[in-house]
Amino acid sequence: MFDLIIRNANVLQPGGTTVPADVACHRGKIEQITATSGINGRETIDARGLLLLPGVIDPQVHFREPGATHKEDLSSGSRAAVRGGVTSFLEMPNCNPPTTNQAQLDWKLASAERRSVANFGFFIGASKDNLEALNTAHPACGIKIFMGTSTGDLLIDDEDLLDTIFATGDRLIAVHAEDETRIRERSSLFLGAGNDRPSYEIHSQIRDPETALVATQRAVRLSKKYGRRLHILHLSTAEEVDFLRLEKPPQVSCEVVPNHLFLSSDDYRQLGSRVQMNPPVRVPENAPALWQGLLDGVIDIIATDHAPHTAEEKRQPYPLSPSGMPGVETSLPLMLTEVAGGQCTLQQIQEWMSHGPARLYGIPDKGLIAEGFDADLTLVDLERYRPVVNEEIFSRAGWSPYSGRQLTGWPVYTVVNGRVVFDHGEIRPGIYGQALNFTEPTGCR
Numbered sequence: 001m002f003d004l005i006i007r008n009a010n011v012l013q014p015g016g017t018t019v020p021a022d023v024a025c026h027r028g029k030i031e032q033i034t035a036t037s038g039i040n041g042r043e044t045i046d047a048r049g050l051l052l053l054p055g056v057i058d059p060q061v062h063f064r065e066p067g068a069t070h071k072e073d074l075s076s077g078s079r080a081a082v083r084g085g086v087t088s089f090l091e092m093p094n095c096n097p098p099t100t101n102q103a104q105l106d107w108k109l110a111s112a113e114r115r116s117v118a119n120f121g122f123f124i125g126a127s128k129d130n131l132e133a134l135n136t137a138h139p140a141c142g143i144k145i146f147m148g149t150s151t152g153d154l155l156i157d158d159e160d161l162l163d164t165i166f167a168t169g170d171r172l173i174a175v176h177a178e179d180e181t182r183i184r185e186r187s188s189l190f191l192g193a194g195n196d197r198p199s200y201e202i203h204s205q206i207r208d209p210e211t212a213l214v215a216t217q218r219a220v221r222l223s224k225k226y227g228r229r230l231h232i233l234h235l236s237t238a239e240e241v242d243f244l245r246l247e248k249p250p251q252v253s254c255e256v257v258p259n260h261l262f263l264s265s266d267d268y269r270q271l272g273s274r275v276q277m278n279p280p281v282r283v284p285e286n287a288p289a290l291w292q293g294l295l296d297g298v299i300d301i302i303a304t305d306h307a308p309h310t311a312e313e314k315r316q317p318y319p320l321s322p323s324g325m326p327g328v329e330t331s332l333p334l335m336l337t338e339v340a341g342g343q344c345t346l347q348q349i350q351e352w353m354s355h356g357p358a359r360l361y362g363i364p365d366k367g368l369i370a371e372g373f374d375a376d377l378t379l380v381d382l383e384r385y386r387p388v389v390n391e392e393i394f395s396r397a398g399w400s401p402y403s404g405r406q407l408t409g410w411p412v413y414t415v416v417n418g419r420v421v422f423d424h425g426e427i428r429p430g431i432y433g434q435a436l437n438f439t440e441p442t443g444c445r
């Protein structure tokens with residue numbers, strides 16, 4: 001008797017084709033994938049008409065615990081995650097206090113164990129004086145460096161310190177690549193005397209494409225100098241894609257977030273500061289270059305940079321309005337709507353959103369539907385289009401920049417470690433995720 005049988009699902013196989021099959025889960029693992037229906041389980045899901053995908057691994061979220069739990073916490077953020085088919089997340093260190101030492105990391109791990117309904121991993125954040133902790137804090141999925149300021153106080157804008165961090169240790173370094181000097185110069189240029197009511201659009205001009213490119217080039221230079229494993233977070237410009245197409249060493253990987261694929265600076269008109277984020281949304285001509293980067297493999301994976309702020313906080317005038325938007329529960333339907341429209345394939349979604357993140361962060365046994373892999377799964381309905389509705393958003397932020405968009409591929413069930421956590425819009429009580437394991441970095445191609 002298995003713990004769970006998912007019967008008659010259309011199952012996405014590692015090679016990218018789908019087959020009708022029954023999937024048996026037991027003790028957290030995918031135990032059997034079979035065409036025969038002679039197996040029994042303690043729970044059976046009738047999945048006829050639904051597509052079974054490996055659970056999404058979202059490798060960049062901000063869940064605000066500790067310090068700003070009115071925006072999100074590990075419970076609300078992880079609930080939003082499973083609603084969106086995300087079964088594991090990697091969370092950023094810019095909470096308050098920030099995750100910059102073993103004690104803060106332990107605190108987060110303990111809180112997540114009690115409250116997160118998805119599997120979890122945490123970054124350790126680089127500060128001015130925590131070089132040792134960066135390389136010893138355990139378990140951490142990597143080191144996060146803010147090369148330019150964003151939400152919170154973490155910032156490494158000193159070239160020598162940046163060099164030292166790249167030179168010390170071998171753990172993966174993930175960078176928020178925006179150049180702080182240029183941000184400061186352009187902030188005083190655009191926000192100087194005579195501009196007391198700046199529009200939100202100005203954010204994209206202050207943090208222009210050059211701001212991102214300069215920092216991305218600096219990080220790649222340092223990675224090459226020391227052979228250091230580098231992941232570039234939320235690539236946002238055609239210029240960065242062009243640069244990486246020519247110069248991406250094997251130890252460098254990068255990601256894009258749906259916001260830079262599906263939103264643009266035109267959206268400030270309707271949505272104002274709701275689309276303000278770092279790095280900012282760009283002119284509409286930019287997104288095709290990011291898509292091309294994804295399709296031809298320059299960009300490796302997709303993250304959301306889920307960065308919840310309340311609608312009230314967002315209403316403040318620029319530059320008091322905070323940067324970031326929620327996204328963890330809409331990324332899979334956004335991408336599956338593209339599959340339905342023929343823009344990409346299920347196999348690419350599997351690579352960009354499940355297996356790729358597992359591979360790049362060294363998370364064993366996740367990201368594919370195969371016997372022996374962890375039973376982290378999501379069953380989605382590709383037949384029905386439904387709009388994004390602010391009132392239905394699970395994130396404590398309570399809104400989405402995609403409100404009103406008709407999307408398909410919404411999760412009906414999400415299974416974490418072989419247990420059904422999300423079931424037709426509801427979270428089942430008493431089920432929690434586990435801390436992720438990270439193996440040693442082995443390079444990324």
Ligand code: DOR
Nearest residue numbers: 150151277278307323324
């Ligand atoms: O827009 C952003 N918001 N970008 C980041 O890098 C951080 C995030 C946040 O934590 O609010």
